[in-house]
Amino acid sequence: MTIKRPTTTQLLDIASRLHIQLTDAQAEEYLAMMQANFDAYDQIDALPDEIPEVKYSRDAGYRPNVEENPLNAWYYKSKVTGASTGRLSGLSVVLKDNVALAGVPMMNGSSTLEGFIPAYDATIVTRMLDEGVTVLGKATCEHFCLSGGSHTSDPAPVHNPHRHGYSAGGSSSGSAVLVANGEVDLAIACDQGGSIRIPSSFCGVYGLKPTHGLVPYTGIMPIENTIDHAGPISRNVRDNALLLGVLAGHDGLDPRQYTVKTDDYLSYLNRGVKGLKIGIVKEGFQLTNMDDRVAEKVRSAAKKIEELGAIVEEISLPEHYLAGALWTPIGCEGLTAQMMHGNGMGFNWKGQYDIGLLDKHKDWRQQTDKLSPTLKVCMFVGQYGIEQYAGKYYAKAQNIARRARAAYDQKLAEYDLLLMPTVPIVAQPLPDQNSSLTEYISKAFEMIGNTAAQDITGHPAMSVPCGVVDGLPVGMMLIGRYFAEGTIYQAAAAFESAVDWHDC
Structure with a gap:
């Protein structure tokens, strides 16, 4: 040929x-x-392409109708049974619909990708199946994962399990809903600006964004290599730590992975918090849209952790704001270059390229009217930065990101963990079909003020349910040192054992 x-x-x-x-x-x-x-x-x-082996059979699956899927949290149901024994034996998992599951459709929340069927399983899918998990299918996610709300997915918005008509958070919207609803035990989610932690906070579940590179991203549709993270969502801390232990580790195919350090995360769960030093980051409580009731719940949770024996002090970390600002040129120019112009794969890295995904996604250029406003606004910013300034501000932001990380590292040398609200608000009403562009876009990004920073610095961060405001969950975010997920689990487990967040 x-x-x-x-x-x-x-x-x-x-x-x-x-x-x-x-x-x-x-x-x-x-x-x-x-x-x-x-x-x-x-x-x-x-020549034939190099495609990873698919080890486990699966059924053809189907797309559930509205009667079976009232919250729009499922994209596709397909059962894959893993090994007969293993650490995840007896547990079920759903995959965010940007994670490859061979033979099962994947559209990443966008009708422009509808009809794409991956040829192989993501690394983390194979790892889970090898440990006995049962995959039940794909969870709805937001349009190319560009929303912290749950109203941008094709074809329909995802509803909060605690209140219909309210946001479930995004972009891993369906993942959090299906765990919170008890339809699955575990979920895989991904995070570039808060997309694991935001829906976990809104839905009242435990969501961990690991250290950048700890979990291989191979077989997951990228947004931007330097901010891509994948991690677990669960209903309790133990299951979260159990799943991370299966997911974590080098796979030799992901350029995001360097000096990866895994740990026995389950060993931290019964250590308690006595003697742990935790810094309450005051800047995390000073966002312009901070709901005072949310702030009060998080501070009460911090007080409870102190009562359990931790040393809790308020600190200042001005670079928290800096890291959030750095997200814009890195996220917008980076995604425009890699996910859009680079057809999802981009260039200049060694690893597993998904040729089928590249071939399918390139057709977005003939379907631009179908792209969501949230993606478009990011592309407009990114393209302007690339054309007008030749990527100068992307490059400068990446350089300055080291300064932001160093500031976090300095505080984490003094404290074992940092603490702040996951998001400044509880779940808000979904915008209606006639909403303005301004409302549609604002509702997608109004909650990322605290979560985007750790995607830039790469530090692990977890949303822990800590209370309720007006019947809707509140999340407390715990941030740790690089590869210190165990310490996060240590504090989260102690808090979980001491309180029932539903009553707080």
Whole structure:
């Protein structure tokens, strides 16, 4: 099989876009010289791709109807039974619908990707199946994961399990709902600006964003390599720690993984908090949309942890705001370059590329009217930064991100954990179909003020349910040192054992 060769007209057009001027004669001469290069493309085209082995059979599955799926939390149901024994034997899991499950449709919340069927399982899916889990299918997620609300997914918004018509949080909206509702034991979620922790807070479940790179992202559709994280959602701390122990570790295929350090996370659960030093970050309580009732619940939870024996002190971390600001050029320019122009895969990294996903996602260019306003606004910012400033502010933000991380590290050298509200509000009403662009977009990003920072710095952070405001859950966020997820579980387990958050 041979690839299609460019014509002289196509080469002149390519040269023009590269700001190179050619005569017709020069173009024809260049074309003749290029043929040997295209022969190499032919050779590659004739070879089979390197695709990971699919080890477990699965049924064809189906997309549940509204009667079976009243909260719109399921995208696709398909049962995959793992090994007969293992650490996750007897437990069920649902995958966020940006995680590859071979033979089962994946649309990542966007109709532009509808019809794509992965050829292999994500690394973390194979790891879970090897440990005996039963995969029950795919959970709805927000449109290409670009929303902290739950109103952007195609074809319908996801409802909060505690109050219909209210946001479940995003972008891992369905993952949190199905765990909170008891339809699955565990869920896989992903986090680039808070997308594990926001829905966990809104739905009253435990959601951990691990240290950047601890959990391999292989087989998960990227947004931007430097802020991509995958992690567990559960109804209790033990299951969360159990699942992380299965997910974590180097796989040799993910460029996000470097000097990865795993741990026995379950061993931390009964240690208590006596002697732990916890810093309450005052900046995390000073967001412009901070609900005082949420702040009060989180401070009460911190007081309870202090009563259990921890040393709890208020501290100042101004760089928390800086890290949040850095998200905009890194997130917007990065996703525009990698997820959109790079067709999801991008360039310049070694690892497992999903060729099928690349081929399918490239067609977004013919369906731009179907892209969500939340993605569009990020693309507009990103494209402007790339075109007007040649990526200067993306590069500068990545450099300054080291300063933000160092500030977090300095406080975490003094304290074992940092503490703040996961989000400044409880779940809000979903915008209606006639909402303005301003309301639609604002409702997607109004809650990320505390969560985006740790995606930039890479520190592990967990949302822990700690109370209720007006019948809706409140989340407390615990932040730890790099690869110190065990310490987060230590404090979360102690708090969980001491209180029933439903009554707080």
